[in-house]
Amino acid sequence: MAENPSTPADVWAMIERADELVKYASNRDPKTAYEQARETLRKAAELACTVPGAQPLEDQAYKRLEDIDKLENETPQ
Numbered sequence: 001m002a003e004n005p006s007t008p009a010d011v012w013a014m015i016e017r018a019d020e021l022v023k024y025a026s027n028r029d030p031k032t033a034y035e036q037a038r039e040t041l042r043k044a045a046e047l048a049c050t051v052p053g054a055q056p057l058e059d060q061a062y063k064r065l066e067d068i069d070k071l072e073n074e075t076p077q
Contacts, residue, residue, distance in 0.1 A: 011054040
């Protein structure tokens with residue numbers, strides 16, 4: 001993943017990174033993993049607005065943020 005995303009592929013890589021954090025959350029502290037994923041997705045959504053051609057990825061990032069909220073509500077504390 002690029003340090004400063006400048007292409008749609010870079011933004012997509014951030015979304016994929018967040019997906020990995022969620023996927024393996026049960027192997028570590030889920031609360032921490034979900035927060036790290038949220039932070040990554042928020043950054044991806046912000047960058048999607050500024051990277052030419054990446055604007056459609058903003059919706060993907062926000063959809064995944066909603067998915068994390070659902071997962072947390074389903075996970076016993």
